[in-house]
Amino acid sequence: MTAPWLRDDNHLPEALRGLRLPLVGSPLFIISGPELVIAQCKAGIVGSFPALNAREAEGEPPLLEAWLTQITEALDRHNQANPDRPAAPFAVNQIVHRSNARLDRDLEICARHKVPIWITSLGARVEVNEAAHSCGGIVLHDIINNTFARKAIDKGADGLIAVAAGAGGHAGQQSPFALIREIRDWFDGPLLLSGAIATGQALLAARALGADFGYMGSPFIACAEANAQPGYKDMIVSSGAEDIVTSSLFTGVSGNYLKPSIAAAGLDADNLPSADASTMNFSSGSSKPKAWKEIWGAGQGIGAVRDLTDVPTLVARIEREYLTAGRGLSGEFAG
Structure with a gap:
C-alpha cells in the first residue's frame, strides 16, 4: 500500500488527507449505492453516491437515512478492526438544480448525519455550502469552465471538480490542460480532475497538471459492487473511446453516452437532435426521461x-x- 505521508497533502482539508491514492470515486446515477461506496472507502479512496439514488416508495421513511447509517456503521466497524488501515471518508452528491424538490430534505439529513464531504452539481448555492459547513463538512463543486469555477468559490465552495472533455455523464468540452491551468492561476485549494481517468498513468498525469486528485467513475461500473445491469457492465468492458457519443438530447445538457446503447434504443447515434437545458427536470430523481433509462453514460477512458x-x-x-x-x-x- 502507498505510504500516504510521502505525498504532501498538508494544504488540504483534513477529510482529504492520508488517502491510499489521490483518487475520488465519482457519484454514478443509479449505480453508486452503499455497497460500492463502502468498498471504495475500505480500499482507501473516497467513495460517493448521489443523494437522489436513495429513493423510497411513497409513505416510507427516507432511504437516504438508512444508507447513511449503513455506510457510517460499516466504515466504523472497519476502522475498529483495522486501526492501521482506516477507511477513507465518503461523499454525498447533491443535485442543486431548482427542479430537485428533495434538496432541502436531503440537506437536512446529510447535515444531521455529519456527512464529511459534499459534492454539488448543476448550480452553486450559498445555502447548500452553509448546510455542509454547519456539520463540519467540506464542499467540492463540479464545474466545466473557469467562469463557473470562480462563481462556485465566491459562493463558499471549498474545492472544485474540473470536469474536462472525455468525462462520463454531463461532461465538459475543454481540454484538461487548459482547464486545470486556468483554475490554478488563481485557486490553490482542493482541485480534482474528471475526464478519462481510468488508469494509474492518467492519475499521475492529473497530478502533474496540478490537480490534487483524480475523479474516476466509468471503470467502477464494471465492478461487482456496482448497481449496474449486466448488459451495461459488459458494454463498458467491450467498448472504447470511439464508442462514446456526446449529445444533449437525453437530458438537455451535453453528456457522453455509449453508442451501442443508443443504437439498442432504436436511435441513430450519428444523427441525434439536440435539446436545451430548459428540458432538464429532476423532480422524478433523474433528468433523463424513463423512455431513455437504458441510454448508458460512460467516459472516454473505458x-x-x-x-x-x-x-x-x-x-x-x-x-x-x-x-x-x-x-x-x-x-x-x-539530481
Missing part, C-alpha cells in the same frame, strides 16, 4: 476497462500503475 472485476482489484491495479509510472519518470528528474 478502453482501459478490459474485465469485470471488483473494487479492491481495480484500486490495486490503479495503485500499481500509478507507482510504476511515477518511478519510471523519477530518474528523469533526479
Whole structure:
C-alpha cells in the first residue's frame, strides 16, 4: 500500500488527507449505492453516491437515512478492526438544480448525519455550502469552465471538480490542460480532475497538471459492487473511446453516452437532435426521461476497462500503475 505521508497533502482539508491514492470515486446515477461506496472507502479512496439514488416508495421513511447509517456503521466497524488501515471518508452528491424538490430534505439529513464531504452539481448555492459547513463538512463543486469555477468559490465552495472533455455523464468540452491551468492561476485549494481517468498513468498525469486528485467513475461500473445491469457492465468492458457519443438530447445538457446503447434504443447515434437545458427536470430523481433509462453514460477512458472485476482489484491495479509510472519518470528528474 502507498505510504500516504510521502505525498504532501498538508494544504488540504483534513477529510482529504492520508488517502491510499489521490483518487475520488465519482457519484454514478443509479449505480453508486452503499455497497460500492463502502468498498471504495475500505480500499482507501473516497467513495460517493448521489443523494437522489436513495429513493423510497411513497409513505416510507427516507432511504437516504438508512444508507447513511449503513455506510457510517460499516466504515466504523472497519476502522475498529483495522486501526492501521482506516477507511477513507465518503461523499454525498447533491443535485442543486431548482427542479430537485428533495434538496432541502436531503440537506437536512446529510447535515444531521455529519456527512464529511459534499459534492454539488448543476448550480452553486450559498445555502447548500452553509448546510455542509454547519456539520463540519467540506464542499467540492463540479464545474466545466473557469467562469463557473470562480462563481462556485465566491459562493463558499471549498474545492472544485474540473470536469474536462472525455468525462462520463454531463461532461465538459475543454481540454484538461487548459482547464486545470486556468483554475490554478488563481485557486490553490482542493482541485480534482474528471475526464478519462481510468488508469494509474492518467492519475499521475492529473497530478502533474496540478490537480490534487483524480475523479474516476466509468471503470467502477464494471465492478461487482456496482448497481449496474449486466448488459451495461459488459458494454463498458467491450467498448472504447470511439464508442462514446456526446449529445444533449437525453437530458438537455451535453453528456457522453455509449453508442451501442443508443443504437439498442432504436436511435441513430450519428444523427441525434439536440435539446436545451430548459428540458432538464429532476423532480422524478433523474433528468433523463424513463423512455431513455437504458441510454448508458460512460467516459472516454473505458478502453482501459478490459474485465469485470471488483473494487479492491481495480484500486490495486490503479495503485500499481500509478507507482510504476511515477518511478519510471523519477530518474528523469533526479539530481
